[in-house]
Amino acid sequence: MAIHEKTLIDPARLMTTDSLVVDGVDVSGHWNTMILPRYLTDYDDDFYKIIAAMPGGENVHRCWQCGSCTNSCTMYAQNTDFNPRYWIYLTNLGLKDEIIKDKDIIWTCVSCNKCTNICPKDVRPEGVMKALSHWMEEQGITPKASSSIFDEEFLDQVYETGRMEDGRIVYNFFKKTGQSLTQDWLVEVMKRMIKYMPVSFLMHMGLHLVFKPRTKKWERTQQVLREYVREQKAAAHTPQPKGVVHA
């Protein structure tokens, strides 16, 4: 039978094959529509530990679902799908798929911190929103934020040369984020730099852009720095081992 009220069903759960013949009977199109069950069949018990290990997410497990955060939320007033209380619950139970459904709105948190101020259990929901956004970005569920791209470019240059060149960072950042280098305001900035800056300084910059000078004996420091950053990242992203009780 054709399903008339498809609007009531999550589109992801509707399965239809365009052409299908079963036992000689043509059941193409809506005649073969199947609806996947809406049961939640498991929790990811350790997911909250991943979020709790990220800055801002430390207290996520404290939530008792009073809804103060959602009620005070600036974004909720704009869009009732923006529901921090709900995402915190999903995080604690490890219902990742449900969180991912809201990937396009979680990051829109404006960090007004009204939720964090009002939370009776000190969950710090604003931090949880940040942690969730970062987690989704890291997992490639949402595209990289411009700020992350900038940070990476900056760090890469430091790793490589032990220093950073303003011009090169801006150039690469604009390139990676798909922004035009011939935007009016940018062209104007360049013009004025050429016009007003000392020639020696401009030559200096130009030489550095071309030759990418490195800090002397940088190799050893580079290794140590890379290792240190790697360790710090690993520490920040490693959930506590299963079973370890920590206050």
Next chain:
Amino acid sequence: MQNTVLVVGAGPAGLAAAAGVAGAGMNVVLVEKEDRLGGTPILSGYAKLVPSGEWAKDAMGRMIKRVEDVRGATIHKGAKVTKLDGEAGRFIATISNGKTVECGAVILATGFTHFDSINKPEWGFGTFEDVVTTTQVEQMVVAGKIACPSDGRVPDRVAILLCVGSRDRQIGREWCSKICCTVSTNLAMEIKELSPQTDVFIYYMDIRTFGLYEDRFYWKSQEEFKTKFVKARIAEVTKSPDGRLLVKGEDTLVKRPIVIPMDLVVHAIGMDPNEDNPEIAKVFGIALEKHGFIERAEHYTNTCGTTRRGIYAVGAALGPETIDDSISQGQAAAMRAVNDLHALVQKIA
């Protein structure tokens, strides 16, 4: 006769009442139907008591010793009161061991009966070995090992279902058993202490860890021991082909049905009226309230009174009660009984 009080039941409330009467210089006769003193915490093998955290056998042991050592206490174990004649100030009680007791007042500390989970068959107790009650988990904690009864494995996941035999019109239990939330959050912590790799989920309608139990049990269990609280009243417990249990219900916060695998399912069983209450009501000539607990008199000036003068009731005999409050009520009823007997003596003199 007017300086003797009969106490029925030797649980926390009865032991406190007996010690209270004897401590006030009167005689007390304590009648216990089982052959051990200590009541449910001992008979059901409770582990650590809420909220003190003391082992039941230690805490109850001290209460028992206090009564055994006090002057003026006579104890009848394995005995019941079968008949009570007379009136306030001059009762004559017949005990099943053939003795009779003349007493001026009676304190009923007859306690409760645990809800029998067989009466909620859809939650799997009696059908699946790995569905147990909070009482059984208490016993596991005493034994020092949390294990699935079916094969002895340590559970990866434990689900504690709240309000089993409480707040349920379907089975005629329209009361909150008051202490199961606190006991369950405490058990969740004890499970985690014994088995750190186990994740504990508490399925709830409301969490009622009243008063000072809020942060000491609910918050601590959630914040330090990472107990997960899921707002769902489980509809059914079944078994999956791999032998694990499946809890089915609606997660009311996600607004979706759930079918979640668990290794051990624990029923947080409530407090029923003592199954002997109809008999007790008949023997002592008192009324029961609509749920089947002993009916209270007006409480403001007739504290711990029942519908019959000279007969007092305390603890879980009156409705679901905590151990600590049962003890306080035992002590209060002792005071009240002694007060009333003094008044009678003065009136006669």
